[in-house]
Amino acid sequence: xxxAPPPAPAPGPSSSAVPAEPLSHGLKQRHLTMLGLGGVIGxxxxxxxxxxxxxxxxxxxxxxxxxxxxxxxxxxxxxxxxAAMPASGSFSVHAERALGRWAGFSVGWLYWFxxxxxxxxxxxxxxxxxxxxxxxxxxxxxxxxxMVVFTAANLTAVKNFGEFEFWxxxxxxxxxxxxxxxxxxxxxxxxxxxxxVGMANLTGQGGFLPNGWGGVVSGVLTxxxxxxxxxxxxxxxxxxxxxxxxxxxAVRSAVVRILFFYVGSMLVxxxxxxxxxxxAGLSPYVKVLDAIGVPSAGQIMNIVVFVALLSALNANLxxxxxxxxxxxxxGEAPRGLLKVSRxxxxxxxxPRRAVLASVAFGFVSVLLNLLxxxxxxxxxxxxxxxxxxxxxxxxxxxxxxxxxxxxxxxxEALSLRMWCFPYLTWVTLAGLFGVLLLMLTDEAARPxxxxxxxxxxxxxxxxxxxxxRERRGSA
Numbered sequence: 123x124x125x126a127p128p129p130a131p132a133p134g135p136s137s138s139a140v141p142a143e144p145l146s147h148g149l150k151q152r153h154l155t156m157l158g159l160g161g162v163i164g165x166x167x168x169x170x171x172x173x174x175x176x177x178x179x180x181x182x183x184x185x186x187x188x189x190x191x192x193x194x195x196x197x198x199x200x201x202x203x204x205a206a207m208p209a210s211g212s213f214s215v216h217a218e219r220a221l222g223r224w225a226g227f228s229v230g231w232l233y234w235f236x237x238x239x240x241x242x243x244x245x246x247x248x249x250x251x252x253x254x255x256x257x258x259x260x261x262x263x264x265x266x267x268x269m270v271v272f273t274a275a276n277l278t279a280v281k282n283f284g285e286f287e288f289w290x291x292x293x294x295x296x297x298x299x300x301x302x303x304x305x306x307x308x309x310x311x312x313x314x315x316x317x318x319v320g321m322a323n324l325t326g327q328g329g330f331l332p333n334g335w336g337g338v339v340s341g342v343l344t345x346x347x348x349x350x351x352x353x354x355x356x357x358x359x360x361x362x363x364x365x366x367x368x369x370x371x372a373v374r375s376a377v378v379r380i381l382f383f384y385v386g387s388m389l390v391x392x393x394x395x396x397x398x399x400x401x402a403g404l405s406p407y408v409k410v411l412d413a414i415g416v417p418s419a420g421q422i423m424n425i426v427v428f429v430a431l432l433s434a435l436n437a438n439l440x441x442x443x444x445x446x447x448x449x450x451x452x453g454e455a456p457r458g459l460l461k462v463s464r465x466x467x468x469x470x471x472x473p474r475r476a477v478l479a480s481v482a483f484g485f486v487s488v489l490l491n492l493l494x495x496x497x498x499x500x501x502x503x504x505x506x507x508x509x510x511x512x513x514x515x516x517x518x519x520x521x522x523x524x525x526x527x528x529x530x531x532x533x534e535a536l537s538l539r540m541w542c543f544p545y546l547t548w549v550t551l552a553g554l555f556g557v558l559l560l561m562l563t564d565e566a567a568r569p570x571x572x573x574x575x576x577x578x579x580x581x582x583x584x585x586x587x588x589x590x591r592e593r594r595g596s597a
Contacts, residue, residue, distance in 0.1 A: 145210055145447075145462065146280045146471030149362045151371060153284030156291040157437070158355040158376030162193075163294045163383060164430040165247065166348035168405055168423060171388065175400040178341030179332035180324045180392040183385055185341030190381045192557075193349035195550040196514045199521040199540050201373030204356035206528055206535035208365030211448025212356040213517045218452065220523035221516075224585040227454045229516045230445055231581050233353075236506040236513075237442035238480055241435055242487030243503070245269060248431040251424055265488050272436045273481045276443060277474050280361050283440050290433035297426045298383050301407060305390030308414040316414060323396050332397070343560055343567055348384075350510045351434065352376065354441040361444075361471075370538040439480060447476040505577040507570025508561060511554050512578055518551045 175182045200213055209215040211230060218226025249264035275282050304313070311318035324330055331337065355376065359369035391406045395413055400406045405427070411419030449455035459479055463472045490499040525543055528536055540547060561567035 145361050145444075145473065147361055147363050148279050148281035148471075149284045149358055149368075150281075151362070151368055153281075153288050154355060154358055154362060154368050154372040155375055156288045156295070157284075157358055158352065158372040158380075162349050162351040162380055163291070163298065164348070164351070164434045165244075165427050166345075167384065167387070168407055168427050168430060170348060171345065171391075172400050172404050172406045174341045174344040175388070175392065175397050175406055177333065177344060178337040179328060179397040180330045181332075181338045182341050182345070182392060182397075183388045184338050185345055186384050186388050187381075188338070188342050189346040189349060190384055192346065192514075192550060192553050193352060194378075194381060195540075195546055196517055197352050197355075197373055197376070198538075199547060199550070200353065200356050200517050201369055201538050202536065202540050203517075203521055203524055204359055204369045204373075205366045205538040206524075206532070208356075208360045208369060209448065210357060210360040210444045211451070212360070212445075213353065213513065213520065214445060214448055215452075216520045216524060217516050220520035220527075222589075223452075223454070224582065224589055225516060225520070226452065227449070227585040227588065228578070228581045229513055230449045230454060232506075232509050232578060233513055234442050234445045234449070234480070235577070236509045237438040237445070238483045239487050239502055239506050241438045241442070241484045242491045242499070244431045244435040244438065245484070245488050246491050248428055248435065251428045251431070254424075262492060265492070268432065268435060269481060269485060269488070272432075272439055273477065275436065276439050276477045276481075277472060280472060283436065284358075286436050287433060287440075290429055290436070293429050294426065294433065295383070298387060301411070302383075302386050302390060304414060304416070305387075305394055305410060308410075309390070309393050313414055319394055321393070323393055327396050327398050339560060340564070342557065343564060346557060347510055349380075351437065352380070353513070354437050357441050357444050366535075366537055373538065439477070439484065442480040442484075443473055443477040446479060447473040450476070501573065504570050504573035506574060507567075508558065508574035509578065511558055512574065515551060515554045518547050518554070522547055 171182070174185060178185050200216075203216045204212055207216065207219070211226075214226050214230030214233065217229045245265045245268050246261070248268060249261040252264040253259065253261045272286075275286055307313045308316050309319045333340070355372050356369055359365045359372065362368040387407075391400075391410055394410050395406075399409060405423050407426075408419050408423045411422065416422070446455050446459060450457055450459040459473065459476045461473070461475045463474055487499070487502070490502060494500075521540060522544055525536075525540065525547075558571060561571045
């Protein structure tokens with residue numbers, strides 16, 4: 123292994139010498155496209171959507187449209203900046219260039235913390251499913267196996283990560299496509315022993331808005347976090363042969379298709395079955411498949427959810443390692459994390475110490491989740507509960523600053539542009555702050571906002587303190 127050379131300072135987006143990444147360029151366009159499609163198709167959709175239906179009824183379709191539109195706008199902004207200035211730190215690098223070192227430090231460390239904590243939830247949930255299949259093996263042993271396997275995959279060539287994610291995402295996307303086809307056939311009464319459903323379930327049991335627009339808002343709070351994970355696409359783009367072109371194509375294809383999968387799935391679910399048949403904690407997909415006579419629907423969805431959890435675990439480990447590596451490149455994390463494996467042909471260029479640092483904290487999170495799930499780990503999980511919204515808000519603020527500078531200094535770099543700039547950027551920021559305010563008024567969501575705000579305040583204090591000490595030292 124060798125140490126990556128420190129990058130040259132990049133004061134503005136116009137600098138033609140965006141520092142060359144010492145990382146490998148082993149990811150292909152197909153890897154990035156499927157990562158964008160599959161990155162957010164996880165347990166939150168397959169299982170968590172039941173909670174959204176329970177509060178919004180058929181209007182959950184509107185909740186997903188609103189949440190999906192917010193995610194799509196954020197991704198468009200992120201895609202614009204990443205196409206113009208690809209970097210392994212993605213939005214952390216953009217925040218530093220747009221707002222200052224404090225912003226890059228804060229958003230980078232917050233996002234890294236978010237990924238390694240959520241990683242524990244995914245590993246534990248996947249272990250519980252595997253334990254149900256093989257009761258003789260304890261959940262902790264499954265967790266250990268998953269962590270070892272995916273650590274090994276991330277320590278080798280980046281194309282191994284890409285292949286894992288490609289096939290994981292393909293299975294998830296394939297499962298949703300099959301579900302949509304079966305659902306539409308069931309609605310039309312074209313399956314054996316089924317009659318056309320019509321619109322009865324959309325208008326019955328209280329109508330399309332059984333809980334009013336308040337239910338739609340509650341639905342948004344329930345489902346908006348299911349769209350987290352798209353950001354990894356722009357992190358991974360730095361390890362392709364043509365980052366600017368790759369991220370542009372991935373963002374364009376991913377956001378619309380993901381909206382189609384999410385909104386299409388919800389529309390099928392609330393059309394085939396009455397919304398009152400759904401329960402929080404139970405997969406609405408299983409309910410629908412059972413209703414239309416698919417044998418072993420529960421086990422089929424267990425397999426899909428299991429794959430979705432492992433896919434998210436793999437992607438989070440990758441994203442966290444690249445984020446902390448980028449922080450180290452900019453002097454915001456220990457420089458010892460800059461060691462990358464030597465290249466042999468297309469191999470090498472893997473930040474192994476950054477991978478090990480991320481997985482080490484991931485192991486700590488898993489232990490806390492296994493030992494104290496309702497105390498220590500719950501506080502830890504609450505502390506990252508709303509961090510995604512803070513990250514998205516900083517992405518929007520960064521795009522406001524960088525777009526204006528890019529148009530003046532390097533308009534040719536804007537191969538992918540945010541729609542209706544700056545108006546939709548301001549609308550997105552208002553929407554994100556609106557979601558945060560609504561969470562504060564919701565008894566269940568309020569602790570997440572307060573704990574996340576506390577964690578963010580601590581990171582910001584550290585960032586400002588570091589900057590103040592550096593200025594005093596150079597004075």
